[in-house]
Amino acid sequence: MLRVLLSYRYFILSSIKNEFKARFARSKLGGLWLVIHPLAMVLVYALILSELIQVKFPGAAIDNAYPIYLTAGVLAWFIFSETVLRSLNLFIDNANLLKKIAFPKAVLPIILLGNVLLQSLLLLGAILLVFAFLGHFPGIQILWLPLLFLVTLLLGFSIGLILGILNVFMRDIGQIVPIIMNFMFWLTPIVYTLAIIPETYRHWFAFNPMAHLAGAFQDVLLYNRAVDLSIMGVLLAVALGLLSVGAFLFKQAKAEMLDQL
Incomplete structure (x- = not known):
């Protein structure tokens, strides 16, 4: 992987740059749309739900803590969902490259993760301004963000x-996953807190990594609290385990995948 990064670093960087430009070609606002959509969602939820969810945020630095709570959760969800949904079509979207050009296949996920990271950093900058x-x-405690970005991306x-x-x-997988992601969003404490969930059901949220x-x-x-390293260690181990499974499946199915594409 390190050899691929070094040998193809210019190709990787230019691909990230070109994909970012192509995504917003002929758009007046360009990359601003990356932050407008999630922040608009935060605004809608904040306006509608801030009065409905009467929850105290003990330890919060300001009284009007709900928009910040909501925005922080949306940032985490954006990184995760953007990575999952783009990875879902990684091979289909790059079918021509896989079939016609000889290059290390590890370059594709690096480019994908680079694009998601760039978008996430732009969103983080906008959030800090808000x-x-x-x-x-x-x-x-904001210094914990690189670790959180890494675990969420992986x-x-x-x-x-x-x-x-x-x-x-x-190909039905590509249609089912966005529906599952919608359910998963609402099963993650982002627009609400665990405090409003009956205690009988709260323990089920421990099985949701998000x-x-x-x-x-x-x-x-x-809250300016430190990260629980034990939980992050478990999530990182799960991510690496699933990544190993994915790499094994790709190695076994690579030839058949090229035929299907």
């Missing part, structure tokens, strides 16, 4: 890689 407007400034890509391989052979990741982003950006 926080400043609200009078909230994250503390020193988890999203490992899941997306497995689904992307299956999607080559069963509940832990969204909570970690909210802890860092809203």
Whole structure:
């Protein structure tokens, strides 16, 4: 992997740059659309739900904490969902490259992750500006964000890689996964807190990895709390395990995938 990064670094960087430009070709606002969509969603939820969800946020730096809680969760969800959904079509979207050009296949996921990371950093910059407007400034615990970005990206890509391989052979996967992601969004404490969930059902959220990741982003950006390294270690181990499964499936099915594409 390191040899691929070094040998093809210019190709990788130019591909990330070109894909970013192509996505917003002929758009007046360009990359601003990357942050407008999620921030617009935050605004809608904040306006509609802030009065309905009367929850105290003990330890929060400001009184009007719900928009910040919501925005931090949306950032975590954006990184995860963008990685999963783009990985889902990684091989289908790059069918011509895979079939006609000889290059290390490891370059494709690196380009994908680079694009998602670039978009996520732009969104983070916009979010920090919104926080400043609200009078909230994250503390020193913001230094945990690189770890949270890494775990979220790896988890999203490992899941997306497995689904992307299956999607080559069963195209219904590409239709089902976005529906599942919609359900998963509402099963993750982003627009609501666990405090409004009956205690009988709260333990089920422990099995949702995004509940832990969204909570970690909210802890860092809203409460200025440190990350629970034991939970992050478990999630990282799960991500690496799934990534190994995906790499094994790709190695076994590579020839058949090229025929299907």
